[in-house]
Amino acid sequence: MENQNISDIIESYLKQILADSQQVEIRRAEIANQFNVVPSQINYVIKTRFTIQDGYVVESKRGGGGYIRIEKVKLLDNLDFIDSLVTAVGDQITRHDGLAVIRSLFEAGAINRRESNIILAAIDKTAINTGNVEVDERLRAQILISILNHLRYES
Incomplete structure (x- = not known):
C-alpha cells in the first residue's frame, strides 16, 4: 500500500464496499474524516474513479442530510x-x-x-x-x- 496515493486508497475502500452490495451511500465529510483528507478529495475520487464510463452511476444530495450514492450498474440489464x-x-x-x-x-x-x-x-x-x-x-x-x-x- 506504500506505493498507493490517498485517492487510490479511497477508491479501493469504496470499491470494497461495492463488492458486497450494488450501491453505497456515503457522507462526504465522514469519509473525509476517516481518511484525514479534505472533503474535496472525496469529490475528486468520485468524479474521476466512479464515472459512467466505468459502470457507475453517482447521485448526490446536498445539504444537512446530504449524501453521495454510488451504484454499480449492469450494462445489459439497464x-x-x-x-x-x-x-x-x-x-x-x-x-x-x-x-x-x-x-x-x-x-x-x-x-x-x-x-x-x-x-x-x-x-x-x-x-x-x-x-x-x-x-x-x-x-x-x-x-x-x-x-x-x-x-x-x-x-
Whole structure:
C-alpha cells in the first residue's frame, strides 16, 4: 500500500464496499474524516474513479442530510445506462476514456475478451490517426456510439 496515493486508497475502500452490495451511500465529510483528507478529495475520487464510463452511476444530495450514492450498474440489464454511456461519449472522446468504456462493457459481460480487443484495435491511435486530435476524437466517438447502439438492440 506504500506505493498507493490517498485517492487510490479511497477508491479501493469504496470499491470494497461495492463488492458486497450494488450501491453505497456515503457522507462526504465522514469519509473525509476517516481518511484525514479534505472533503474535496472525496469529490475528486468520485468524479474521476466512479464515472459512467466505468459502470457507475453517482447521485448526490446536498445539504444537512446530504449524501453521495454510488451504484454499480449492469450494462445489459439497464438500457438507461447504455443511454447514459452514449451521452457520456458525446461528440468526441479521448482514447483513455474510450478504453474505460470498453473496459466497462467487458466487465459487464456485454462483450467478450476477443470483441474487446477488436474494438480496442478499432479505436486505437494507430487506427485513428488523421493528424488532427479533434477529428480523431470525433471518429472514436462515432465508432463507440455505433457499437453501443448495436449492443442496445442485441439479445
